[in-house]
Amino acid sequence: MNGVKDDKTRQKQLAAFISGLNLLQTLLLGLTTGKYAMTRFQLDCDKTSVGIFINMTHNAMELANIIGITLIFIYIISYGKHMKTISIFTSWLLCAVNVALLLIFISGGEEGYATLYYWTLVLSAFVYGLNQISFMKTYPDGVLFATAGVSLTSVMVFIFHSVFLVISNFLKISDLSCLLIPSQISIIIILSANSAILWTVTFYDETETHDRVNEEFDIKSSWSPILMCVLSLSILYVFYPAIAPYKITSLRVGYIIQLISVVLDPSPSIIVCVLTIFDMGPNKRWEGVNARWNFAWLVGPTYVMSAVLFLITLHYPGSAISETIKSQPIVAGFLVLLFNISRQTLKSVGAGGAGLQGKDNKSNGKVIGFTLLISLFTMVVLSFIGDGYLKTYSKYEHDLDNWPTKGLGMIDSFLFWLGSGIKAGFQSLRESFTSDITRNFARSSNVVIRSITYNREGSCN
Numbered sequence: 001m002n003g004v005k006d007d008k009t010r011q012k013q014l015a016a017f018i019s020g021l022n023l024l025q026t027l028l029l030g031l032t033t034g035k036y037a038m039t040r041f042q043l044d045c046d047k048t049s050v051g052i053f054i055n056m057t058h059n060a061m062e063l064a065n066i067i068g069i070t071l072i073f074i075y076i077i078s079y080g081k082h083m084k085t086i087s088i089f090t091s092w093l094l095c096a097v098n099v100a101l102l103l104i105f106i107s108g109g110e111e112g113y114a115t116l117y118y119w120t121l122v123l124s125a126f127v128y129g130l131n132q133i134s135f136m137k138t139y140p141d142g143v144l145f146a147t148a149g150v151s152l153t154s155v156m157v158f159i160f161h162s163v164f165l166v167i168s169n170f171l172k173i174s175d176l177s178c179l180l181i182p183s184q185i186s187i188i189i190i191l192s193a194n195s196a197i198l199w200t201v202t203f204y205d206e207t208e209t210h211d212r213v214n215e216e217f218d219i220k221s222s223w224s225p226i227l228m229c230v231l232s233l234s235i236l237y238v239f240y241p242a243i244a245p246y247k248i249t250s251l252r253v254g255y256i257i258q259l260i261s262v263v264l265d266p267s268p269s270i271i272v273c274v275l276t277i278f279d280m281g282p283n284k285r286w287e288g289v290n291a292r293w294n295f296a297w298l299v300g301p302t303y304v305m306s307a308v309l310f311l312i313t314l315h316y317p318g319s320a321i322s323e324t325i326k327s328q329p330i331v332a333g334f335l336v337l338l339f340n341i342s343r344q345t346l347k348s349v350g351a352g353g354a355g356l357q358g359k360d361n362k363s364n365g366k367v368i369g370f371t372l373l374i375s376l377f378t379m380v381v382l383s384f385i386g387d388g389y390l391k392t393y394s395k396y397e398h399d400l401d402n403w404p405t406k407g408l409g410m411i412d413s414f415l416f417w418l419g420s421g422i423k424a425g426f427q428s429l430r431e432s433f434t435s436d437i438t439r440n441f442a443r444s445s446n447v448v449i450r451s452i453t454y455n456r457e458g459s460c461n
Contacts, residue, residue: 013277015195015202016142019091019135020149021156022195025188026098026124027065028157030057033181040105040178041114043438052431055387057118059432061125062380068129069376073369076137077217083365084203087138090131091196097124098192102185114437133369138203140363144283144352148273151266151344158262160184217366222357224286224294226371228350231300232343233379235307238386244310244339247390248325249332257333261340268344272352282352296349303342306335314393388424389417 030037034054043049076083101120104113136143164180173179219226241261245254275281282293313322325332355368396403404420405413 011198011202012139013142013145015198016135016139016145017149017273018191018195018198019131019142020146021153022094022188022191023128023132023146023150024153025157025191026101026121026128027058027061028153029181029184029188030054030061030121032157032161033184036176036180037105037114037117039175040181041112041117041437042110043114055428056432056434057121059384059387059429060118060122062376062383063429063432064122064125065129065132066373066376066380068126068131069133069369069373072130072133072137073373076133076366076369080137080366083134084138084206087131087134088196088200088203090127090134091192091199094124094127094131095189095192095196097127098185098189102182102189105185106182115435118434118437133372135199136368136372137365140355140365140368141283143355143368144269144273144276144281144348147348147351148266148269151269151348154262155266157184158259160187216358216364217370218358218364219367219370221359222354222364222367222371224297225282225350225353225357226367226374228296228300228346229354229371229375230378231303232346232350233375234382235304235386236343237379237383238389239307239310240336240339242386242390243314244306244336245332248310248313248335249329253329253332257329257336260333261336264337265340265344268341269348272348276352282349283356284353285357286353293349293353296345299342299345302338303346306339306342309335310339314397384425384429385418385421386425387421387428388426389421391424391428392417392420 031054034057035050038044038050038053043053072086097120101117101124104117104120107113136146160183161180164183165176168176168179241254241258245257248254249257272281276283282290282296284290286293309321309325312319313325316322317326325335351368351371354371355364356362358364358367392404405416408416
């Protein structure tokens, strides 16, 4: 009997992992293929316009994701029934949206349907927001495995792009836009279909029997893991990868650092998952010997201090710290890796323990949903501000004689950069909601990109 139970548990864990791996695929599609999409739709494609397109896609998709998560969270705390049915339905809905995305991309003749493609990407983010919180509420014990799946998404995309570019170079394929994106979407469809099938098979029989509708919304005992999650995500996209590594070192070195980060980033999540499989993970009440998981906070200062050093490098270019970081690629790489590994550690440990700190020692889907919502909301708000700050900084970085905070004190300088970030970030948000992409980007006569090297540019801008 225990063997059957263990097999069912392993199946649930696998379903959670695959769901996590599937979750952000369309987000990374939008962020890693911006230049290819613009080429396919014959939009004016230069470095500046590609960056704008990627930022628009990122902003709109992140906001749509938050809206989806918020709607389901409100449903959970106000009604909360049939969550397994909702999780199954949204899994299949996400798969259907992916199919629509492929059909839209390959149809429409030479110019295609750029605006419809853009908004279908945004729709996919809304749907995976619905799916994300519903499957975590359905199977709270699987949050750690879903988190590991999400962490490995960037590795999967990196491997696909690398293999695709090697094959295309070997076959001397010049117009990558016609093949790369359809191939990537096809893989996403296969993954999402398998995820939906596995999730349905695993949870269909439990659809109406195990919803914990009346569970308490108790976050007081969960403040430590919740704050770990909030901190881990809040400042991430303010710095990575636009500032660290690309503003603190050369493009070539920054690219190498980012590739290393892509490979090493999932390691904390994988380690925590392995510990969980052997009943040694943070997925239990943090009391007695398990209170040791609070020591994960020890990486918090390294996370924050890395960010502070990035800012010092930008704003005090003549300082010893700045010169050391910029002149020593090993130092810059170490700080970026320290920043990312610290973040992943906080996120993995916090996500694993957030919903299990109640007195009944049972997983609390409401607390997990709240943790997800507040963490992503903070991340989105600060990423908009960070994007606006970077735009303002970039405007002045090569004109030090007209530096905007020259002569100002620390507080006034901070308020200037914060205000500028909010203003420019709000403008970026407004630009993300367009009814016609072609009004933002001029049509080009015949754009063909003959040689493009994979770069997750703007993937976290």
